[in-house]
Amino acid sequence: MKKLLLGLKPYKIGVAIILLLTLFRVLAELYLPTLMADIVDYGIVQNDIQYMLEIGGWMIGVAAFGTICACISSFYSSKVGSSFAKDLRQKMFYKVESFGVEEANRVGISSLINRTTNDINQVQQVTMMILRMVVLAPMMCIGGIVMAVSKNAKLSLIFVVAIPVLALIIYLVIKKGIPLFKVMQGKLDNLNGVLRENLTGVRVIRSFNKEEFEKERFLRANEDLTSTALRVNKIMAVTMPIMMIVLNLSTVAIIWFGGIQVDKGNMQVGDIMAFVQYGMQIMFSLMMVSMIFVMMPRASASADRINEILDILPTMTDKVSDGEMLNKGEIEFRNVSFSYPLAEKPVLEGLSFRLQPGKTTAIIGGTGSGKSTVLHLISRFYDVNNGEILVDGKNITEYAQSDLRHAIGYVPQKAVLFSGTIADNIRYGKEDATESEILEALETSQSKEFVDQLELGIESQISQGGTNLSGGQKQRLSIARALVRKPRIYLFDDSFSALDYRTDANLRKALKKDITDANVIIVAQRVSTIKDADTIIVLDEGKIAGIGTHEQLLISCSVYQEIVKSQGVVEETV
Structure with a gap:
């Protein structure tokens, strides 16, 4: 006292x-x-x-x-x-x-x-x-x-x-x-x-x-x-x-x-x-x-x-922002291992790969294989236990967290919206976004159609937690929030899961057209969402089971073959 x-x-x-x-x-x-x-x-x-x-x-x-x-x-x-x-x-x-x-x-x-x-x-x-x-x-x-x-x-x-x-x-x-x-x-x-x-x-x-x-x-x-x-x-x-x-x-x-x-x-x-x-x-x-x-x-x-x-001291040390901006957005994992606090075994073990700007990389794997954790480490929500993560050739811990995250457009697995207007929520990604920038982000995220049907358009109110929107609408607006930022790195954490196949395909097509020089990483469960990616990383129990294109993995990776086979049965019954 x-x-x-x-x-x-x-x-x-x-x-x-x-x-x-x-x-x-x-x-x-x-x-x-x-x-x-x-x-x-x-x-x-x-x-x-x-x-x-x-x-x-x-x-x-x-x-x-x-x-x-x-x-x-x-x-x-x-x-x-x-x-x-x-x-x-x-x-x-x-x-x-x-x-x-x-x-x-x-x-x-x-x-x-x-x-x-x-x-x-x-x-x-x-x-x-x-x-x-x-x-x-x-x-x-x-x-x-x-x-x-x-x-x-x-x-x-x-x-x-x-x-x-x-x-x-x-x-x-x-x-x-x-x-x-x-x-x-x-x-x-x-x-x-x-x-x-x-x-x-x-x-x-x-x-x-x-x-x-x-x-x-x-x-x-x-x-x-x-x-x-x-x-x-x-x-x-x-x-x-x-x-x-x-x-x-x-x-x-x-x-x-x-x-x-x-x-x-x-x-x-x-x-x-x-x-x-x-x-x-x-x-x-x-x-x-x-x-x-x-x-x-x-x-x-x-x-x-x-x-x-x-009195709690954050476990992650942070540097004072020096205004340094990420130029390219190249990401490299070097023998990265990570365990959550009090976990019995590591979530990720010995991960090494490089993600290039201008390319789309997909990460797929079974439940609990560590897909979302990879994105959390890139965003530096946690620090790695072993190994290192490099962004533009520099260890991620050498950036101020604010500078690092300024270069990232993150779309979480569970769409989170705040009370306020649609425009307010989109501007959460970029405070000074103009109306034309907001409309462009809505167009790319396949949100413009349902927003235009609202009486007040982008000035329509969103209730706390977005409870007056469907799951798919919330996902598309959270994607628009990341797009308006125009970052060097896009992280999509299973953020197409609530979309139907047609909207999913249209969204991916729009993203490929509008995002040409940024580093795009997509975590997904559906093969149809990621089969056109430049590189697919397959995770199995926290380890890399295979890296390659869709066609290459169909030949070389048994884990990926099982995923495709199981989803092929599902897709035939849809």
Whole structure:
């Protein structure tokens, strides 16, 4: 928590204003009981109306001054706390943006979302409470003790008993609460994960009639979180009644022993009333501290989780962009091997080949053979374990990631579109793309026909995730997004799978016509999609089973022959 609160440095002027106003507020509140004692002892007892009116006016003025200070202080604490949380969310977002795929998968998407929203919200609430109370409570407590002792030192011994009792209660709450709050945040991550899977997989759940199963799964996660929350809240619920008992017993003790002092003539009635007020201020200041400490465990757990993200160092080192542009887009794999984190065996082993600009290279193979992984390595979503990948004769790690990816047009296996217009989504590939460039990309990707049928054309809205489009339409728009960029390297990761054979053939024909000097790599399952490629690489269990043209592989590669044979049967039945 302390590490995060260092982020308040940019707001030191606001914090200083809060501290100054808090000091004035405390002085005002400490002065009021003394004025009240004077009214009782010198006004009411002596029946001096004029004195009562004068001191009463002073009390109103002091109370109004304290209230104004409290209001302005609360405003600034809210402003500083909200701004601090805004900066923290921004830091978290930028940090997550810098993560590679490995770091994001390690933490988990639902956990990252929860940490950026719920955990930061917890820290924000406690920060505002700290700014309002962490200075107010000690000042009020110390000031109250000083004023109480000045009234009657012997009677102040009551606080010698009461304060340690309250301190012990606070200590026990912290000791029991912090571990449970950490567990609770983890269980909240789990609940968010289940909910996220239900929302993203709603079609699969309904198609397999698994609604009841998912309800049970959510119920278990919800009950698990609830049981932990109940344990925490039981501990917190006991705190306030115990404190009120201590407060009320202290008040009774003050009145009891104070009455004896009055009876002996050692104190006046007004001093007793003032002493009760100072006692209340001391006790309430300790209760404010307890409220901070009640919220601190959860905020501390949240702060630890935020710091975990901010302290993660990306496994891939990146160079500062020097604006170096890839001229040709030639790619070479030299004895490349790669394993995913915690995988039992390598996904790719000993891959060596060269991909030339102006040529189309296809990669085909069975499920799990490592086809998509090759494209992930070229895009540098991961770094290789052994060997090296060269782009234009230079190791891929020597480029800044932004410079490398600027030269790549990547179309993922699962088409991803964002909420906004069709034009906005296409411009994701090139921010300053003109309307004519967008229309050209739509034409090449075979998207123009269905876009023209929409009432607003390229200004038509796409819902989040592209749910108002078919799978084939989403694929074609994601291809158009890559085409508008006009990169040196095109990576198509099984991105024709949702297209019918006619659209697939027309698209490949348009690509061959429009892309003449770029390096095109296509990962595909269908032989019909890649048989016209200049070079076909066949992968089998992460190793190269054959390299050549369609005709050459039909003669020399048994793995390719099996793929063609199996798909030939399928194509005859279509």
